[in-house]
Amino acid sequence: EADIYQTPRYLVIGTGKKITLECSQTMGHDKMYWYQQDPGMELHLIHYSYGVNSTEKGDLSSESTVSRIRTEHFPLTLESARPSHTSQYLCASSEGLEQYFGPGTRLTVT
Amino acid sequence: AQSVAQPEDQVNVAEGNPLTVKCTYSVSGNPYLFWYVQYPNRGLQFLLKYITGDNLVKGSYGFEAEFNKSQTSFHLKKPSALVSDSALYFCAVRDGGGFKTIFGAGTRLFVKA
Numbered sequence: 001e002a003d004i005y006q007t008p009r010y011l012v013i014g015t016g017k018k019i020t021l022e023c024s025q026t027m028g029h030d031k032m033y034w035y036q037q038d039p040g041m042e043l044h045l046i047h048y049s050y051g052v053n054s055t056e057k058g059d060l061s062s063e064s065t066v067s068r069i070r071t072e073h074f075p076l077t078l079e080s081a082r083p084s085h086t087s088q089y090l091c092a093s094s095e096g097l098e099q100y101f102g103p104g105t106r107l108t109v110t
Numbered sequence: 111a112q113s114v115a116q117p118e119d120q121v122n123v124a125e126g127n128p129l130t131v132k133c134t135y136s137v138s139g140n141p142y143l144f145w146y147v148q149y150p151n152r153g154l155q156f157l158l159k160y161i162t163g164d165n166l167v168k169g170s171y172g173f174e175a176e177f178n179k180s181q182t183s184f185h186l187k188k189p190s191a192l193v194s195d196s197a198l199y200f201c202a203v204r205d206g207g208g209f210k211t212i213f214g215a216g217t218r219l220f221v222k223a
Contacts (some may be wrong), residue, residue, distance in 0.1 A: 004153075006153075007140040033137075035213075040198060040216065040218065041215065041216065042200075042213055042214065042215040042216055043154075043200070043213040045210065048209075048210075049213050058210075059210075073112055090154070092153075093219070094156075097142055097144075097158040097159060097161065098144060099154075099156070099211065100144075100156065101153030101155070103152055103153045104151075104152070104153050106111055107183065
């Protein structure tokens with residue numbers, strides 16, 4: 001198992017709330033990623049980072065933002081959650097070609 | 111643009127039988143190809159990759175994959191399936207000169223005892 005952690009694992013919140021999904025890795029990887037995945041479906045890249053102070057938007061339009069102040073930490077923030085944000089969010093990191101994934105955060109917005 | 115297709119939503123196989131999960135890809139440059147597995151309520155786990163060299167790549171848990179350049183395919187195989195292999199399998203491709211990895215839609219594998 002790779003050393004990449006996500007908290008919380010499950011979150012149920014009301015519409016309009018601000019939330020931050022945490023992702024940390026202890027492998028010293030420069031590259032990190034956030035994917036959105038509906039249960040049992042394909043992954044969609046929403047944000048990625050080449051390293052500290054580097055963030056880019058992915059292929060899927062997202063109302064979330066990310067930051068990368070430290071190598072090991074790549075949090076994702078939703079300023080105002082909506083029911084359409086209900087999904088699973090997977091964080092990953094890489095040094096070489098393959099990616100190492102965290103266990104995911106399953107978000108439900110009511 | 112790069113893309114990957116997994117033509118089967120679901121594959122059913124009896125325990126002990128060989129299994130194949132299909133994947134085809136499209137890239138403009140040299141392909142880097144990957145297989146990942148996802149168990150329920152878990153993130154994806156890397157199984158194997160093809161970069162260059164031998165067309166038959168061996169990976170974790172007894173899985174292997176065969177790269178076929180002429181058919182632009184990278185099918186995942188295992189000689190003898192286990193019930194514990196039941197999971198969601200994702201094929202992924204990256205253009206050798208690029209940064210992004212594109213994932214397929216996934217194939218659900220059911221292995222019956």
